Amino acid sequence: MWRRRVGALLLRSPRTSSSASSACQSRRHHLLPSEEPLALNRLARLFTSQAGSDGGDTQKPFIAFVLGGPGSGKGTQCTKIASDFGFAHLSAGDILRHEIASGSEKGELILEIIKEGRIVPSEITVELIRKAMEMNNAKRVLIDGFPRCEENRIAFERIVGTEPDIVIFFDCPEDEMVKRLLGRNQGRVDDNIETIKKRLKVFESLNIPVVDYYSSRGKVHKINATGTADEIFEAVRRLFSSLRL
Ligand SMILES: Nc1ncnc2c1ncn2[C@@H]1O[C@H](COP(=O)(O)OP(=O)(O)OP(=O)(O)O)[C@@H](O)[C@H]1O
Numbered sequence: 001m002w003r004r005r006v007g008a009l010l011l012r013s014p015r016t017s018s019s020a021s022s023a024c025q026s027r028r029h030h031l032l033p034s035e036e037p038l039a040l041n042r043l044a045r046l047f048t049s050q051a052g053s054d055g056g057d058t059q060k061p062f063i064a065f066v067l068g069g070p071g072s073g074k075g076t077q078c079t080k081i082a083s084d085f086g087f088a089h090l091s092a093g094d095i096l097r098h099e100i101a102s103g104s105e106k107g108e109l110i111l112e113i114i115k116e117g118r119i120v121p122s123e124i125t126v127e128l129i130r131k132a133m134e135m136n137n138a139k140r141v142l143i144d145g146f147p148r149c150e151e152n153r154i155a156f157e158r159i160v161g162t163e164p165d166i167v168i169f170f171d172c173p174e175d176e177m178v179k180r181l182l183g184r185n186q187g188r189v190d191d192n193i194e195t196i197k198k199r200l201k202v203f204e205s206l207n208i209p210v211v212d213y214y215s216s217r218g219k220v221h222k223i224n225a226t227g228t229a230d231e232i233f234e235a236v237r238r239l240f241s242s243l244r245l
């Protein structure tokens with residue numbers, strides 16, 4: 001079933017995206033024509049590499065999207081989930097920062113966008129996430145900080161060919177998020193008050209609609225993200241212990 005859906009996707013043009021495809025930013029990015037066949041070949045490899053031993057239907061990984069405002073504690077909680085429940089932890093922000101550190105041309109564009117608290121074009125982010133999933137080939141995956149907007153969500157469904165099994169939403173008051181970000185001290189270019197204000201606005205206007213979308217599909221598990229990291233993890237642990245993984 002999983003592989004059959006991907007087969008159908010491989011036949012679909014990446015450019016025939018939905019009307020929401022330009023929802024997150026004004027500037028559009030397309031794969032270069034020369035990149036497309038390579039991207040599709042890699043995609044095909046991802047799914048054939050997950051074929052079951054019977055050679056029949058492939059095993060789709062269990063995917064949890066982890067959402068919440070900037071500084072709500074997504075990364076902190078994901079580290080704990082990964083260690084206690086055997087998930088691969090893919091942070092969209094870390095993957096983008098890794099691309100910046102590589103010194104690539106794409107990285108330069110990503111840096112400018114992150115400095116302004118905006119959202120990177122979905123084709124870039126989804127392609128990097130897809131590659132990371134391919135390299136991990138994990139059966140349980142946390143995708144932290146993604147999707148940030150409807151365009152991200154739609155691009156993931158189109159390119160990776162599936163939806164998340166669950167969505168975790170860390171609910172945290174703004175003043176607490178600002179306090180945590182200003183105290184993070186990891187040298188991030190976006191942890192300054194001007195950029196934080198922009199990130200909070202982007203979160204409200206673009207990310208909350210994604211949470212609402214998945215809520216309407218019964219996929220969202222909202223966690224109160226106030227208290228200590230250990231207290232929050234108790235609620236997270238209860239949730240993950242109840243899942244049939
Ligand atoms: N429950 C908590 N109480 C106090 N500080 C916390 C808590 N959870 C995380 N922190 C701290 O707050 C800061 C932000 O946490 P974290 O990086 O996990 O957030 P995030 O949601 O991943 O943020 P971003 O979206 O910016 O990546 C870090 O310095 C972290 O150590």
Ligand SMILES: Nc1ccn([C@H]2C[C@H](O)[C@@H](COP(=O)(O)O)O2)c(=O)n1
Pocket residue numbers: 070092093094096114117118119120121125144145146147148152190199
């Ligand atoms: N799906 C995503 C995830 C992240 N970004 C950019 C914009 C964010 O402000 C920045 C840092 O992400 P974080 O580490 O806070 O999760 O990265 C994006 O454009 N799209």
Ligand SMILES: [Mg+2]
Pocket residue numbers: 074075091093145
């Ligand atoms: Mg984070």
